[in-house]
Amino acid sequence: MAQDKNTIVINPITRIEGHGKITVQLDEQGQVKSSRFHVTQFRGFEAFSEGRDFREMPVITPRICGICPVSHHLASAKACDAILGVTIPPTAHKLRELMHMAQFVQSHALSFFHLSSPDLLFGFDADPAVRNVAGLAKDFPELAVMGIGMRKFGQEIIKILGGKKVHPWHSIPGGVNRSLRVDERDALLKDLPGIKQNLKKALDLIKKYLADHDSVARGFATVETSYMGLVRDGALELFDGDIRLRSPRGRVTDEFADSEYYKHIGEHVEAWSYLKFPFYLPLGYPHGSYRVGPLARLNACDDISTPEASAELYAFRRTTADGVVHSTMYYHYARLIEILYGLERMEELLNDPDIIGSDLRVTSADLQPEGVGVVEAPRGTLIHHYRVNEKGAITDVNLIVATGHNNWAMNKGVDMVAREYIKGFDVTEGVLNRMEHVIRCYDPCLSCSTHAVGKMPLALEIQDAQGRTIRTLKKD
């Protein structure tokens, strides 16, 4: 493609999970006219699952992603439980939740320690050669070791229950296929306090960063939106609750059963991205756009059920006058609070006698025509909805993934940063990195959201007033 001076392309965007591209269009004076975050690949899991037996879905759908396969595994299993029309035994429910908490810990640790902290610790304008996980290991070894330990702890739990760290197989329609042994439980309980101690150090670090960079952090790609997340009796819920929406002013807009999501959520499509734009139906698109993920969940809930995370939530909310936190960079802070909740919840689950029970599964031959499974994936609300024929063969699949919910806000954020920092045709690497960091705040998994094949990173492209690409940045 011909390139001229008015087009910027960031392609690929690095240190995110997935593939995508940012396009910035400039006017004749070199001022930003518009910016877009595109997702440029397509996979089509919804299409090729048709005709498969629904019981295979908890094994097929985790292949969408290597970062949050557990979330797909669990959402899928829940949809299959609904098709069977059963309530799974308490032990199975708690083992699934334990694996889910492990997934949160390892995935959030990857996002914060390995992908995002280099920007915060070295600065957006630092040399990209050191602004990465290797630089982190060199200059901040304690933090790098914390990240490695936290990731490993979460992955070990996934491996114990599901046989593998990535793409585990544990949940089956109606329950789970493996119990937890007493010695395994005791070993995990022994490691928990050290992991939690390290997490608190990371929390101190992000709080100090946000205080030291207050004006930048509060203004960075900040957009006032509604927030969506699961709640149970009003409290933060990651595994099994009702879907709640809270308005930008803090009012609860709606709360409904997860199985009724389709009555409340629509999906808008743009020709320039394979990633859909979900929105709250009563408000229409784009007014009904909302955000999901750690920041959204902490805004949507009333409280957190575990004591230490609850205390952190109150400190988090005290950072704004009305208790609703809109600053996009506070996603990192919220992510660490959720790790704390995950660790506390693990402790509760591991100390519950049910966790070492042996009643693992129920079954039924009376199939329901459809089933919905919803969990909070680390990146936000994940919805699996299957329809089956009388033999259990899949006739229709709808997947709404976290990154899709945040699509409108990511686009808005990228556009805001472009307008603030790009003045003319000479665009520095630090400016481009700021635009990438908007995406990193949301920790999107683009392979999930587009079900994409191939390598992961993302691109930035700058276009002139005629739409010609004048500059492209690629990093792989």
Next chain:
Amino acid sequence: MVGVKALVCGYGNPSRQDDGAGHVLAPRIAAWLEEKGADVQLELAHQLLPELSEDLSLVDLAVFADASVSSGDAEGTEHRGFAIRELAPDPVLEGANLHSMGPEWLLDLMETLGMRRPRALLVTVAGASFDFSDALTPLCASRVETAFDAFRACMEDAFEAR
């Protein structure tokens, strides 16, 4: 090899035909090392990640098994479709993301973090096709056999020499 603690890690995408060579070779190497009295941990993964460093810091010997797109003739192994080499830390990341981390980078990370580093070997087997399949091509499967025999001979020589 009695008393030797070893970690054998096969990596690659087993759903992309010969890219799964490491997943076939690593269990064979692990079983053989165990027969010889080593205390072996086997890991199979799509890619290497920083957290493997913790496990590596606890062993004396690390053996990585991977597929290769090259002929496998490098490093003195001629025309046999595989290569065996001892690894040293190397900070150069292949590409700009964690999806392309090599074992040398992992060893360098360990050194940077002050972790105890094991002796490390890499066995690569040249793939013939990387299409969608969970079975190796016959050519690659035979190269896995040859690579395994060569690894075994290489290790036996090394231990006899001690």
